[in-house]
Amino acid sequence: MTTNRSEMSRLEGDTPAQRLLALLEVIAGKDQFFTLQGMVEETGLPKPTLHRMLQQLETSGMLQREADGRHYSKGSRLRRLAESLLLNDTVHGARHAVLRKLVDDVGESCNITALSGGEVLYLDRVETSAPLRFYLHPGSRVPVHCSASGKLFLAQMAPAQRRRLLNEMSLESFTHNTLVDPEALEAEIEAVGRQGYAFDDEEFLPGLLCIAVLAPNPDGPSNTGLAIQSPIMRMTRDKALECLPALQRAAEQIAAINREALSDVAQAAAGER
Amino acid sequence: MTTNRSEMSRLEGDTPAQRLLALLEVIAGKDQFFTLQGMVEETGLPKPTLHRMLQQLETSGMLQREADGRHYSKGSRLRRLAESLLLNDTVHGARHAVLRKLVDDVGESCNITALSGGEVLYLDRVETSAPLRFYLHPGSRVPVHCSASGKLFLAQMAPAQRRRLLNEMSLESFTHNTLVDPEALEAEIEAVGRQGYAFDDEEFLPGLLCIAVLAPNPDGPSNTGLAIQSPIMRMTRDKALECLPALQRAAEQIAAINREALSDVAQAAAGER
DNA sequence: GATCAGGTTCCAGATATCGGAACCATTGGT
DNA sequence: ACCAATGGTTCCGATATCTGGAACCTGATC
Numbered sequence: 001m002t003t004n005r006s007e008m009s010r011l012e013g014d015t016p017a018q019r020l021l022a023l024l025e026v027i028a029g030k031d032q033f034f035t036l037q038g039m040v041e042e043t044g045l046p047k048p049t050l051h052r053m054l055q056q057l058e059t060s061g062m063l064q065r066e067a068d069g070r071h072y073s074k075g076s077r078l079r080r081l082a083e084s085l086l087l088n089d090t091v092h093g094a095r096h097a098v099l100r101k102l103v104d105d106v107g108e109s110c111n112i113t114a115l116s117g118g119e120v121l122y123l124d125r126v127e128t129s130a131p132l133r134f135y136l137h138p139g140s141r142v143p144v145h146c147s148a149s150g151k152l153f154l155a156q157m158a159p160a161q162r163r164r165l166l167n168e169m170s171l172e173s174f175t176h177n178t179l180v181d182p183e184a185l186e187a188e189i190e191a192v193g194r195q196g197y198a199f200d201d202e203e204f205l206p207g208l209l210c211i212a213v214l215a216p217n218p219d220g221p222s223n224t225g226l227a228i229q230s231p232i233m234r235m236t237r238d239k240a241l242e243c244l245p246a247l248q249r250a251a252e253q254i255a256a257i258n259r260e261a262l263s264d265v266a267q268a269a270a271g272e273r
Numbered sequence: 274m275t276t277n278r279s280e281m282s283r284l285e286g287d288t289p290a291q292r293l294l295a296l297l298e299v300i301a302g303k304d305q306f307f308t309l310q311g312m313v314e315e316t317g318l319p320k321p322t323l324h325r326m327l328q329q330l331e332t333s334g335m336l337q338r339e340a341d342g343r344h345y346s347k348g349s350r351l352r353r354l355a356e357s358l359l360l361n362d363t364v365h366g367a368r369h370a371v372l373r374k375l376v377d378d379v380g381e382s383c384n385i386t387a388l389s390g391g392e393v394l395y396l397d398r399v400e401t402s403a404p405l406r407f408y409l410h411p412g413s414r415v416p417v418h419c420s421a422s423g424k425l426f427l428a429q430m431a432p433a434q435r436r437r438l439l440n441e442m443s444l445e446s447f448t449h450n451t452l453v454d455p456e457a458l459e460a461e462i463e464a465v466g467r468q469g470y471a472f473d474d475e476e477f478l479p480g481l482l483c484i485a486v487l488a489p490n491p492d493g494p495s496n497t498g499l500a501i502q503s504p505i506m507r508m509t510r511d512k513a514l515e516c517l518p519a520l521q522r523a524a525e526q527i528a529a530i531n532r533e534a535l536s537d538v539a540q541a542a543a544g545e546r
Numbered sequence: 547g548a549t550c551a552g553g554t555t556c557c558a559g560a561t562a563t564c565g566g567a568a569c570c571a572t573t574g575g576t
Numbered sequence: 577a578c579c580a581a582t583g584g585t586t587c588c589g590a591t592a593t594c595t596g597g598a599a600c601c602t603g604a605t606c
Contacts, residue, residue, distance in 0.1 A: 016561085021335065028358040045596095082354075082356075083355075085351060086355050089352065094437050139350050223340035290593090310584080
């Protein structure tokens with residue numbers, strides 16, 4: 001069980017900071033003490049590198065070492081960080097509640113998306129309780145041209161911007177329904193922009209039908225999409241359209257949450273001294 | 274009052290990695306969207322530096338930006354990190370020992386909880402040996418409005434925060450005791466805040482009575498709840514109140530551990546062996 | 547006291563950061 | 577339409593950090 005790094009562990013990023021974060025994630029998953037050597041095997045990083053990183057984390061109080069000097073565990077500062085992170089996230093909490101309610105109403109899995117780096121990013125997701133479902137977890141990404149919310153994001157862009165983005169990316173085909181012809185896509189986007197909602201009719205995953213809207217933002221483009229996703233076994237375009245009102249209602253609620261969270265007044269007094 | 278960094282913000286470290294961590298801590302405390310400029314003022318770091326850092330966090334999926342491009346918020350990866358951190362920090366430590374001792378003292382199942390995404394997350398749990406008991410495992414979640422520790426978390430929030438959370442969250446009714454009326458809940462929360470402890474009197478599960486306190490945190494709000502849960506067969510409010518001193522003592526010990534008071538840790542660990 | 551499995555230190559190159567200054571892009575005011 | 581002003585973004589040379597192979601400790605074990 002030596003260091004077969006080549007394929008066993010691509011767990012790192014490409015800048016020191018990102019590598020550090022990746023390391024933190026590995027550490028976060030550890031329930032018990034861990035050692036330098038263990039980390040070397042798990043991450044594939046060279047020993048001195050890892051040693052330095054752990055040392056930094058230790059002197060920051062993020063980690064602590066046992067008396068024997070070779071076992072690390074999470075430090076109090078790290079815990080505090082995690083607690084603070086979760087404690088101050090009412091925006092997410094409120095959005096999540098809306099999402100849950102929507103799932104309850106329509107009986108299918110739903111998710112909140114954003115445009116990030118030219119791709120659609122899943123921010124949050126609530127699964128339906130129905131047994132048959134697709135598994136797509138928060139944090140994963142999907143191309144814009146073959147997702148319902150992606151097309152909405154595209155539709156609200158300035159034409160030049162959109163063209164620039166689409167030029168960069170090849171319109172990869174995932175299913176026989178994927179729109180790979182630029183003109184067909186442009187026409188679809190135009191229609192989507194007019195309607196205010198968009199479908200993804202098995203354009204990304206076979207058997208998956210989605211309908212999406214944006215959380216309306218009167219002051220400009222929106223970066224919050226809301227989508228229903230379900231297997232075609234249970235869903236058709238027509239049935240999806242019946243869910244549209246509920247979807248739009250939820251989108252409006254999320255927009256309200258976003259609007260409120262924009263008030264810039266710092267209430268950061270918590271961490272004063 | 275521009276960047277008077279010299280004394281206003283010593284919030285940074287002396288190596289890039291440590292500065293990044295410090296930045297994360299500032300971000301963790303933000304409950305709403307924040308901007309580059311805001312961070313500049315708060316941390317005293319130069320704008321380009323901060324810009325680069327935020328950019329890295331964004332491309333890592335730790336943060337994300339709104340459509341206007343100037344408002345950041347916490348990303349799903351960051352949330353996952355925080356949850357993973359807390360969820361996997363239970364078994365080995367002295368906290369577990371404290372929990373076990375408490376269960377021993379009061380004879381009922383106890384658990385440690387945290388707020389996450391507007392819900393109460395069970396971090397750790399020790400079961401009583403009594404044959405009749407409820408089954409609730411670590412990692413599961415419960416709504417805030419009908420759990421003892423949830424009400425405590427709500428009580429320590431800033432009013433705006435609480436409102437944001439409760440507004441969108443339908444106060445689902447689980448039993449005839451669940452507080453579904455916003456005003457009744459608000460009154461209860463006010464009382465809970467005053468008392469420093471909270472009941473859940475069959476508000477979530479029929480037949481289940483809980484009493485909870487928070488692990489006190491002098492520097493701000495706490496994200497660690499400690500609760501006793503027992504079937505009403507064996508428990509009443511009055512009997513629960515008799516356990517309150519033991520509960521508070523345990524909470525104080527856990528706070529001490531969180532604070533990294535090694536002497537107490539040693540003590541707690543001693544009772545463990 | 548030889549061996550070994552870690553942990554630690556060295557150090558020269560490769561790389562990322564740093565931050566002042568200049569550059570854009572949107573406001574908002576007149 | 578024009579001109580600030582505010583805030584985000586990009587440049588880039590100087591600098592500090594990171595990198596990781598190799599050598600060096602250290603305490604266990606036989």
